[in-house]
Amino acid sequence: MTYKMRRLVRKAKKTGLAWRFGTNLVPTVRFLMRKNGQTGLETEIVRKLDADGIASVSVHDLDTFCRYDRLERYANELLTSRNVEVSRLKEKVNEDPSIGQKSFNLEMLGSELSYDAEDIFARFALSPSFLNIANSYFRMLTRLRYYNIWYTAASSVQARESQLWHFDREDRHILKVFLYLNDVDNGSGPFTYAPATHKKGQFGSIAPAYFDENGVRRTTDEQMAAVYPVSKWNISTGKAGTVIFADTSGFHKGGEARTNDRLMFTCMYTSPASESKQLLHVPRDLNIAQLTTAQLWALGLR
Template sequence: MLQQIKNIARGQRQNEFFWRYGFNFRPSVNYKLNFPVEFNANAEKVVENLNRDGIAVTSIDELLADKKPFAELESAVESMLASRRDELAEIKLKAGDASAIGEKTFNVELLGSEVEFDAESVFARFALQETFLNIANAYFGMLVKLRYYNVWQTFATVGAARESQLWHFDREDNYILKLFLYLKDVDEGAGPFTYAPKTHRKGGLWGKQPEFSLEQNVMRSNDEQMSAVVPKENWVKGTGKKGTIIFADTRGFHKGGEARTDDRLMFTAMFTSPASDSKRLLHFPDELKPNSLTKKQICALEIK
């Protein structure tokens, strides 16, 4: 019975009207009434591209006037890599283990799979930058929640594409905004994030489902299957220099991390609506030092 009620509620949540004005009423109204935003032209372009295509590619240089947080992030990641060199070399040896489907052995979450939120940490401060929150809030039309941030090292492997290296979409919410910031140049061989434009809920190809196979109950499509729905020449392949930032609504079809010749290193963060049933990957201490956070940042966290 409880499961049936949950299923009905989940079904209603798919409906845009109920999702926004039922499940997310307060964050939608609160955003519209209390958080007017003045965008710079580059941030505005990001929101425009996201609305139209479900993906926007930009860079630290274009988007952020203050470069200090990026410099701090880079230096924190470099120290982390240096201090964990031997451990990571060990992990890399098992990166190609295709028998461990579900564990994404080719991808290491350097901050751990669950993160203790620390308002002072360079990672939290980076994810909670005003410009990112403004973009996420504008894309959703409400005050969103930051669900996680992390640093990923994706190891180059051989073998057939698997898990997120194949086309799929995420399910945590009606819109799911992920940010990927490259901390090293990413070429074709380093497994760029790749997106099928307009397959997000606001796009013209929403609802078009390519043929797929089930991999542990998750629908995965290969390139041939995907290209029957969105021609390959329309895919956005996110190759780019260090400092490239990709925003993507991963409710649309995407894949990435099929690194073959070079490891990939990137910072990532995810935003969803407050009503999302996304797993809790950020944990908050009792004493959060909210004085160090703005009102907008506090709204983006699962605390009150």
């Protein structure tokens, strides 16, 4: 198959009917057959996601498997254990503006990781609330593709890569979760979203001008402002403990930290059929006895 044909097939697989009733039929049926155990807040988050593609909430209001202060403590321990890399990142952040490396960002857990049932962040990514929200938003049992802790260093060089407007293409819908582990103000590179530009949204067809950044379409603030008013941009500043859910098939950007560094947990859910890169590897000998159906699907074990 030529490159052009492969692209056409990939695009066809993402059209509504083929995506749901072709490649994702089984997880859709399994989802519909299950009892809906969502809380009122989770239902409200999904309603907002459907309409706007973004919703945010305090972590304390969600059913996560552990208290937030424990998570914050582990994140700070991680920060201490990786302090050499963090210092190097901060020192060099203005020196290496090469494209493709996101050299303003450190993936504190490494870029590929092996699922560890005891790891607090792995368990957090499989929290009941996150899976309820992801599954209800997709109306199917979804797959967790990665989780990580990002350290974003403040820099003064020109915005590039994910600091510029773009949309993700891994799947028809893509749900990312961002949990701030420190207070994020305008100078800390807040996650920023153009509401309702996701596929379910009323502005899903906006087509801002863009430039080609090593094969990826990037849009500057000026180009975005020409088609989508700045007053409607959702700039997610917030206290530590703020959780943002976003369908990143809509236009977004973030991590353009200028005055303060940002520490955050992030994870991504897609449909099981998505061809997105699998950055989370599940050991073959994992003991699955304690896992729920939603967790088994999230780990790709069903």
